[in-house]
Amino acid sequence: MCGIVGYIGKQSVSPILIKGLHQLEYRGYDSAGVALSGEAAEGIRVYKAKGKVANLEAKVETLSPEAQTAFTTGIGHTRWATHGEPSETNAHPHLSMNGELALVHNGIIENYQLLKEQLVGYGYTFKSQTDTEVLVQLIDYFYQKNGKQLTKAVNQALNKVIGAYAIVVMERENPNHLVAARKASPLVIGIGEQNAEFFIGSDATPLVEYTHKVIYLEDEQIADIRPSEAVEIINLDESSANVNIKDVDIDISALSKGGFPHFMLKEIFEQPHCIENSMRGRVIRREDGLYEIKLSALAHFKAKLIRARHVIIVACGTSWHAGLIGKQLIEEMCRIRVEVEYASEFRYRNPVIEKDDVVIAISQSGETADTLAAIQLAKEQGALVFGIVNGVGSSIARAADTGIYIHVGPEIGGASTKAFTGQITVLTMLSLALANALGTISEEQFQEICRELVEIPAKMEVVLKQNDTVERLSNRFTYARNFLYLGRGYNYPVALEGALKLKEISYIHAEGYPAAEMKHGPIALVDKEMPIVCLATRDQLYHKVISNMQEVQSRNGRILAIVTEGDEQVKRMAQEVVEVPATLNCLTPLLSVLPMQLLAYHVAVKKGLNVDMPRNLAKSVTVE
Numbered sequence: 280m281c282g283i284v285g286y287i288g289k290q291s292v293s294p295i296l297i298k299g300l301h302q303l304e305y306r307g308y309d310s311a312g313v314a315l316s317g318e319a320a321e322g323i324r325v326y327k328a329k330g331k332v333a334n335l336e337a338k339v340e341t342l343s344p345e346a347q348t349a350f351t352t353g354i355g356h357t358r359w360a361t362h363g364e365p366s367e368t369n370a371h372p373h374l375s376m377n378g379e380l381a382l383v384h385n386g387i388i389e390n391y392q393l394l395k396e397q398l399v400g401y402g403y404t405f406k407s408q409t410d411t412e413v414l415v416q417l418i419d420y421f422y423q424k425n426g427k428q429l430t431k432a433v434n435q436a437l438n439k440v441i442g443a444y445a446i447v448v449m450e451r452e453n454p455n456h457l458v459a460a461r462k463a464s465p466l467v468i469g470i471g472e473q474n475a476e477f478f479i480g481s482d483a484t485p486l487v488e489y490t491h492k493v494i495y496l497e498d499e500q501i502a503d504i505r506p507s508e509a510v511e512i513i514n515l516d517e518s519s520a521n522v523n524i525k526d527v528d529i530d531i532s533a534l535s536k537g538g539f540p541h542f543m544l545k546e547i548f549e550q551p552h553c554i555e556n557s558m559r560g561r562v563i564r565r566e567d568g569l570y571e572i573k574l575s576a577l578a579h580f581k582a583k584l585i586r587a588r589h590v591i592i593v594a595c596g597t598s599w600h601a602g603l604i605g606k607q608l609i610e611e612m613c614r615i616r617v618e619v620e621y622a623s624e625f626r627y628r629n630p631v632i633e634k635d636d637v638v639i640a641i642s643q644s645g646e647t648a649d650t651l652a653a654i655q656l657a658k659e660q661g662a663l664v665f666g667i668v669n670g671v672g673s674s675i676a677r678a679a680d681t682g683i684y685i686h687v688g689p690e691i692g693g694a695s696t697k698a699f700t701g702q703i704t705v706l707t708m709l710s711l712a713l714a715n716a717l718g719t720i721s722e723e724q725f726q727e728i729c730r731e732l733v734e735i736p737a738k739m740e741v742v743l744k745q746n747d748t749v750e751r752l753s754n755r756f757t758y759a760r761n762f763l764y765l766g767r768g769y770n771y772p773v774a775l776e777g778a779l780k781l782k783e784i785s786y787i788h789a790e791g792y793p794a795a796e797m798k799h800g801p802i803a804l805v806d807k808e809m810p811i812v813c814l815a816t817r818d819q820l821y822h823k824v825i826s827n828m829q830e831v832q833s834r835n836g837r838i839l840a841i842v843t844e845g846d847e848q849v850k851r852m853a854q855e856v857v858e859v860p861a862t863l864n865c866l867t868p869l870l871s872v873l874p875m876q877l878l879a880y881h882v883a884v885k886k887g888l889n890v891d892m893p894r895n896l897a898k899s900v901t902v903e
């Protein structure tokens with residue numbers, strides 16, 4: 280969703296804000312803005328631009344060198360529109376009517392209409408259609424009433440608000456003061472040397488090059504930030520809160536494209552390495568050559584996990600597809616019933632959750648609002664919440680009772696790639712370890728799957744070597760307006776994921792289907808124009824998939840097949856073929872999804888689209 284940055288200290292603030300906004304641009308990118316002030320400057324200066332952060336940067340660069348150094352306090356925002364179209368007027372920061380306060384906001388104020396009517400009654404007028412402008416005016420209302428105590432005014436205003444927010448507010452009268460607050464939308468404060476300066480971000484990405492000491496604000500907390508003083512935190516009920524300073528460790532090189540034209544391609548190619556990282560210290564080869572799996576989450580919560588007779592996986596988007604694979608893994612290996620739910624549906628459905636159930640929340644960002652709400656619901660009903668998350672220190676990681684980080688590093692590309700394979704890797708390790716503890720898997724099977732799992736990174740490299748092939752064949756498909764993706768068993772969620780990837784970045788309508796279901800509807804769409812991606816690797820459903828492909832073939836559909844190395848039968852039926860090395864059924868998605876990712880990537884590049892920042896999408900969806 281939107282990205283927030285802030286800085287207060289002695290340095291020139293605009294380069295810090297612009298750089299931070301670039302780093303957060305993956306979160307939302309329809310407009311951006313900054314508000315600047317400083318002791319040596321006059322008042323608050325606001326710059327805004329529609330579109331990318333680069334447009335804002337061009338405007339801010341027109342500042343004279345003197346002005347640049349005079350501005351030492353500032354807030355910035357990159358927006359993903361929720362209320363009001365993307366425009367300069369609706370872009371953040373928003374000023375109060377008298378220009379005394381400036382505010383940036385992530386989230387949604389649900390009762391903003393009601394608050395707006397009240398404020399109009401008090402004489403306030405509004406320039407934008409946003410809920411955010413209502414919030415800054417509301418804060419101003421209390422600010423004017425209470426003798427200009429900003430932190431108190433923020434507190435009073437937030438007590439009237441229903442909704443989700445991460446905000447940073449600055450005041451004209453005191454450029455040495457920022458106030459930040461959050462509820463259901465993340466906010467991190469980075470602490471400079473001896474509290475001389477502070478950095479604020481909606482995640483830790485823009486802070487890590489300056490400091491590793493951070494405070495993750497908790498829900499309903501308000502931080503009072505002044506240079507050279509320790510941060511003070513109060514709760515919405517005005518009680519004071521403990522300040523927990525944490526160390527954050529993000530590899531800065533992961534934030535650059537490392538020679539690749541796009542983050543997405545870099546992240547696709549990182550996967551062999553990421554999967555190794557994900558398994559490091561967890562899949563262990565003993566001296567006797569046998570494998571064991573060590574997961575601290577399992578060690579600590581073994582009794583509860585073993586007792587579970589029902590697992591519910593909650594997630595959104597790509598993470599939900601990983602959940603569908605997780606269901607097959609857990610059911611097959613552990614013989615425990617698993618349901619996979621869209622978090623957004625689960626949270627409002629009054630679902631049956633028993634005390635002994637385990638709810639697994641899967642999320643790349645760890646900030647998805649619906650998944651977070653699903654966790655809250657599960658906890659209220661007494662279930663154990665197990666997080667499978669990439670975002671270290673994220674809201675979901677902290678809300679879960681226990682869990683496993685996927686450890687694939689920051690994912691910047693708008694379309695999720697390495698997080699997906701990381702999630703499947705973790706789900707495989709979890710299933711294996713749990714099955715071992717439950718005694719539902721034989722030692723031979725366990726060892727065989729472990730042996731194959733550690734081979735996956737090398738086999739991924741083999742698939743990635745066919746990048747040129749996928750690039751070449753993608754030329755033949757850029758014309759298409761519809762795609763169908765078919766797969767069965769473990770490849771069915773891969774078909775869904777392939778279709779999602781294509782939709783997200785190439786804007787071609789695509790549907791994923793269980794191959795056998797095709798004849799119950801989608802077959803009506805098949806003609807010679809329609810590319811059909813068939814996942815036809817050699818598994819127990821291979822021959823069934825071939826029959827499904829014959830149905831397509833006899834209707835002149837154009838088949839692109841993903842096959843196991845050496846397959847001749849499917850080659851004769853398909854126009855295009857991409858081979859993947861043989862592996863066990865349950866590990867197939869880790870290989871078969873790679874051509875899906877590459878295909879979506881190359882089609883989007885050929886169409887001249889912005890691969891890393893697809894239109895209308897946000898990387899981290901912190902509103903419901």
Ligand code: G6P
Binds near residue numbers: 643644647
């Ligand atoms: C957004 C992203 C998707 C992601 C989904 C769930 O829609 O664009 O790539 O799969 O959110 O996000 P999460 O961070 O919870 O995995």
